[in-house]
Amino acid sequence: MKILLVDDDQYLNQQLSKSLKAHNYVVDIATDGESGWNYIESFEYSLVILDIMLPKLNGIALCRKLRSHNYQMPVLLLTARDSCEDKVLGLDAGADDYLVKPIRAEELIARMRALLRRATISLPPVIHWRDLTLNPAKCEISYQKSVLPLTPKEYGLMELFIRSPYRVFSYDSIIEHLWSIEEPAADNTVRAHIKSLRNKLKDAGGDPKLIENVYGIGYRIKSLDDGSFSHQYSSLNRPPLSVDETVTEIWGKIKDKTIARVESIQAIAKANSRNLNNENNPRQYAYIEAHKLAGSLGTFGYGRGSEIARKIEYLLAGEQPLDTDKQTQIEQLTEDLLKELKKTPTQPQTKEIKKHPQSTVQSLLIVDHDTILGEQIIREAHSRGLEARLAPGVGIARAMMVEYQPSIILLELNFPKPEEDGLMLLEDIAYHHPEIPVVIFSRRSSFIDRLTVCRLGSRAFLQKPMSSHQIMEIVTGILNHHNITGKIIAINDDPQILELLEALLCPLGLEVKTLNTPRKFWQVLEISNPDLLIIDVEMPHYNGIDLCQVIRNEPRWRYLPILVLTNHTDPETRAELFRAGADDFISKPVVGPELIARLFSRLHRSRLWRNIAEIDTLTGIENRYKSTEDINRLIRIAGRHKQPLCFAILDLDNFKDINDQYGHDTGDWVLHRFGEVLKKAFRQEDIVGRWGGEEFAVAMYGTSKQDAMNRLQKVLDKWRLEVLVPEDNIAFSVTFSGGVAQYPEDGHDLQLLYRKADATLYEAKQAGRNQIMG
Amino acid sequence: MSQTVLIIDDDEDILFVADRCLQLQGKWQVLTASSGTEGFTIAKQQQPDVILLDLIMPGVDGEATMKMLKNDIMTTEIPVILMTAKNSPQERSLYLGLGAIAIINKPFEPLEISDQISNALGN
Numbered sequence: 001m002k003i004l005l006v007d008d009d010q011y012l013n014q015q016l017s018k019s020l021k022a023h024n025y026v027v028d029i030a031t032d033g034e035s036g037w038n039y040i041e042s043f044e045y046s047l048v049i050l051d052i053m054l055p056k057l058n059g060i061a062l063c064r065k066l067r068s069h070n071y072q073m074p075v076l077l078l079t080a081r082d083s084c085e086d087k088v089l090g091l092d093a094g095a096d097d098y099l100v101k102p103i104r105a106e107e108l109i110a111r112m113r114a115l116l117r118r119a120t121i122s123l124p125p126v127i128h129w130r131d132l133t134l135n136p137a138k139c140e141i142s143y144q145k146s147v148l149p150l151t152p153k154e155y156g157l158m159e160l161f162i163r164s165p166y167r168v169f170s171y172d173s174i175i176e177h178l179w180s181i182e183e184p185a186a187d188n189t190v191r192a193h194i195k196s197l198r199n200k201l202k203d204a205g206g207d208p209k210l211i212e213n214v215y216g217i218g219y220r221i222k223s224l225d226d227g228s229f230s231h232q233y234s235s236l237n238r239p240p241l242s243v244d245e246t247v248t249e250i251w252g253k254i255k256d257k258t259i260a261r262v263e264s265i266q267a268i269a270k271a272n273s274r275n276l277n278n279e280n281n282p283r284q285y286a287y288i289e290a291h292k293l294a295g296s297l298g299t300f301g302y303g304r305g306s307e308i309a310r311k312i313e314y315l316l317a318g319e320q321p322l323d324t325d326k327q328t329q330i331e332q333l334t335e336d337l338l339k340e341l342k343k344t345p346t347q348p349q350t351k352e353i354k355k356h357p358q359s360t361v362q363s364l365l366i367v368d369h370d371t372i373l374g375e376q377i378i379r380e381a382h383s384r385g386l387e388a389r390l391a392p393g394v395g396i397a398r399a400m401m402v403e404y405q406p407s408i409i410l411l412e413l414n415f416p417k418p419e420e421d422g423l424m425l426l427e428d429i430a431y432h433h434p435e436i437p438v439v440i441f442s443r444r445s446s447f448i449d450r451l452t453v454c455r456l457g458s459r460a461f462l463q464k465p466m467s468s469h470q471i472m473e474i475v476t477g478i479l480n481h482h483n484i485t486g487k488i489i490a491i492n493d494d495p496q497i498l499e500l501l502e503a504l505l506c507p508l509g510l511e512v513k514t515l516n517t518p519r520k521f522w523q524v525l526e527i528s529n530p531d532l533l534i535i536d537v538e539m540p541h542y543n544g545i546d547l548c549q550v551i552r553n554e555p556r557w558r559y560l561p562i563l564v565l566t567n568h569t570d571p572e573t574r575a576e577l578f579r580a581g582a583d584d585f586i587s588k589p590v591v592g593p594e595l596i597a598r599l600f601s602r603l604h605r606s607r608l609w610r611n612i613a614e615i616d617t618l619t620g621i622e623n624r625y626k627s628t629e630d631i632n633r634l635i636r637i638a639g640r641h642k643q644p645l646c647f648a649i650l651d652l653d654n655f656k657d658i659n660d661q662y663g664h665d666t667g668d669w670v671l672h673r674f675g676e677v678l679k680k681a682f683r684q685e686d687i688v689g690r691w692g693g694e695e696f697a698v699a700m701y702g703t704s705k706q707d708a709m710n711r712l713q714k715v716l717d718k719w720r721l722e723v724l725v726p727e728d729n730i731a732f733s734v735t736f737s738g739g740v741a742q743y744p745e746d747g748h749d750l751q752l753l754y755r756k757a758d759a760t761l762y763e764a765k766q767a768g769r770n771q772i773m774g
Numbered sequence: 775m776s777q778t779v780l781i782i783d784d785d786e787d788i789l790f791v792a793d794r795c796l797q798l799q800g801k802w803q804v805l806t807a808s809s810g811t812e813g814f815t816i817a818k819q820q821q822p823d824v825i826l827l828d829l830i831m832p833g834v835d836g837e838a839t840m841k842m843l844k845n846d847i848m849t850t851e852i853p854v855i856l857m858t859a860k861n862s863p864q865e866r867s868l869y870l871g872l873g874a875i876a877i878i879n880k881p882f883e884p885l886e887i888s889d890q891i892s893n894a895l896g897n
Contacts, residue, residue, distance in 0.1 A: 001847055113847070113851060116847065116848065164819065164820060167778075167803070167805060167820055168803050168804070168805075170776075170803070214797070217797060217803065244884070244885075246791075246794045246795065246798065246884075247791060247795070247884050250787065250790060250791055250794070254787050288830075288832070291830060291859060292785050292788075294859045294880070294881070295785070295788065295828075295830075295857075295858075295859035295880035295881055296785055296787055296788050296791075296880070296881055297881060298880070298881025298882070298883075299788065299791055299880075299881040299882055299883070299884055300791075300881075303881070306859075306881045310859070389866065389867045390867050391867060392867075392871065396867070396870060396871055399870055399875070400867065400870055403870070403876060403877065
């Protein structure tokens with residue numbers, strides 16, 4: 001875009017032209033009014049910047065001159081004089097805007113942009129719109145060859161429509177364009193003119209509906225072809241439809257077409273054309289159709305339809321011919337989709353606040369210009385079931401924070417651009433979103449830096465270099481820390497204290513089990529499997545020191561945090577309790593905030609510990625050590641209560657092939673997904689653990705073998721149908737086999753049950769995999 | 775005071791639903807375009823207040839259209855909201871990096887789209 005700058009201040013000219021060039025403007029410079037005029041006459045400019053005080057011909061005179069010669073480009077005046085008369089004089093002379101020196105380049109450029117946006121775009125002298133021709137020079141509009149006999153207002157209307165063929169003009173904007181303030185017009189005046197215009201169009205052999213009424217808004221020239229929706233829907237006589245009526249009605253019109261589209265996808269999948277070099281590649285066609293359906297069905301109330309279409313889209317992606325598995329899957333999915341489309345759509349509804357579409361999934365925002373490391377962390381995060389996004393700069397990070405509302409932020413302090421500063425972002429987050437934990441990871445690591453970020457509330461400071469695995473360990477640790485829950489057993493012979501503890505702890509999301517005598521303590525401990533214990537020193541039957549010793553004697557409870565309530569402040573009793581295995585003391589009378597702080601600190605530390613020791617990092621379910629321990633506990637309870645218990649070993653089929661074909665990342669992703677499915681499929685009292693590789697163990701309390709097999713069969717049916725999409729363009733399904741053993745029939749301890757379950761699993765594998773045996 | 779929104783999408787059904795839904799909300803004047811190039815031309819001529827752009831289109835796709843819009847002085851200031859059925863986080867951050875002010879997931883809820891645009895524009 002070409003700009004003329006007329007100013008006698010050489011220094012300013014230099015500065016401005018530099019800034020303007022930096023914004024991709026082409027700049028010509030004239031240093032007096034006359035040469036400015038010569039430039040304007042010889043070249044075409046999009047905008048002119050004029051100083052008022054100019055040698056030879058001053059700015060205001062030059063402005064008048066160019067307006068009187070019909071130059072329409074925007075003119076921006078610059079002057080050192082900030083007086084009202086000057087401004088009025090300048091604007092009256094035909095200038096569009098006015099800036100007082102000293103000027104800032106940014107402001108000048110912003111104003112220029114505004115002027116250029118407003119500027120009318122020069123259109124070709126004669127405009128054609130379908131069969132209509134507008135000749136502004138003669139003020140004539142003709143339909144095909146015949147000139148329409150229009151009044152000035154009708155001509156004005158038609159010109160407005162033709163010049164902006166897609167725009168809908170409201171009554172107000174039509175009046176604003178065509179009527180002056182002195183001769184106010186009402187809506188029905190406009191309507192009368194439109195009517196007469198339509199009649200004249202009709203007389204000339206044209207379609208009067210060429211000028212289209214858009215209900216409730218105004219008029220526009222018809223832009224879509226005949227038979228289009230707008231034609232069918234834009235009728236003056238109809239009452240306006242509500243949004244859901246509209247959606248339902250549109251769906252009615254396109255339902256058959258949509259079903260035909262799904263059927264054609266199905267047909268293409270069945271035929272499975274190998275002719276991939278063909279220009280009109282049917283596979284490509286089907287892929288695009290599936291993509292469109294995925295993007296539109298939900299809008300019509302078929303949310304599940306969109307999901308199914310998305311799966312079909314993934315299956316169709318890629319170049320290789322479809323294998324039989326994929327073909328069957330697509331056939332199955334298209335069948336499902338057709339069934340789905342026969343249902344009544346759900347009514348459109350406004351959801352509460354739909355800020356984060358998957359609010360249950362925790363999300364990580366990485367703010368770092370090191371995109372390679374960023375991508376690694378994203379992969380690592382995904383394998384742990386965390387959403388993750390990368391913002392390569394502070395500015396983008398701000399935008400993304402608004403959109404994604406991350407659960408946690410990983411922030412680099414240094415950025416290549418000096419204006420991008422991690423500390424400033426941290427400050428903003430601390431101020432506006434103190435609830436979002438921030439982890440700093442940076443090469444900077446001076447004590448001052450560490451202190452600064454601590455004061456700004458950061459949760460951890462990681463020094464680069466650090467592997468993405470280590471980083472994510474810490475991030476997930478903090479996230480879990482953040483939403484802590486726990487089960488607490490409190491033993492005390494004073495009912496008031498128990499009541500107080502319940503009142504204090506239950507509102508914090510903790511589950512509190514109270515016991516007023518330590519006698520039944522051991523059974524309760526076994527059944528409720530607490531995260532923390534609160535005991536008193538003095539109790540009937542057994543005192544606190546006894547309890548501590550008994551608990552620490554049992555290896556399973558070695559890590560259970562124990563808090564002791566006590567009146568004793570003498571060092572000896574305390575020392576004795578510490579030796580017996582207590583972790584902390586709370587003095588009576590109980591002070592709420594202190595109790596809560598001590599208790600949470602214990603819970604966090606032990607949780608951290610246990611996560612490392614008991615949770616399988618890949619799948620998020622219990623590891624072998626922990627699940628073995630829990631299953632043994634269940635077996636003991638089952639024995640005591642004479643309840644059946646089923647133990648099953650599940651094994652993903654042909655898992656090695658997945659690792660070989662897609663790589664271990666994908667394999668890990670599948671294991672993770674399987675872990676999620678298992679976690680969801682079983683009750684809280686069941687035990688699910690990963691026992692190694694692709695082998696998983698499940699224990700179901702109070703369940704007979706037949707029920708257990710039915711439940712596992714349901715899980716298998718669901719898992720088998722799940723299309724796994726670890727990355728775009730990779731999609732497959734996996735099956736598993738399972739063997740079930742029942743306590744006490746198949747064995748009285750876990751070892752025997754495992755042997756039996758493993759043997760039946762082997763049978764299931766031999767029998768062709770993809771089944772449960774018992 | 776109604777604002778003008780330009781919707782660019784190759785799926786005529788979607789174009790039509792979005793058009794109707796937005797008009798019914800009364801806050802919007804709607805322009806539509808069924809291809810990137812058509813959208814770009816209309817954006818230049820009509821200077822809409824906001825553009826809703828689909829990412830996957832045959833021919834000039836959403837990303838290319840975005841670049842055209844951002845590289846042209848007449849359209850570079852117009853805020854663009856991307857619509858996409860693809861949800862991978864990498865893609866989303868990439869698109870925000872292109873200069874989109876927000877991303878709307880497809881399929882969209884007919885009743886929500888107006889608010890989603892308003893929210894993105896900050897009013």
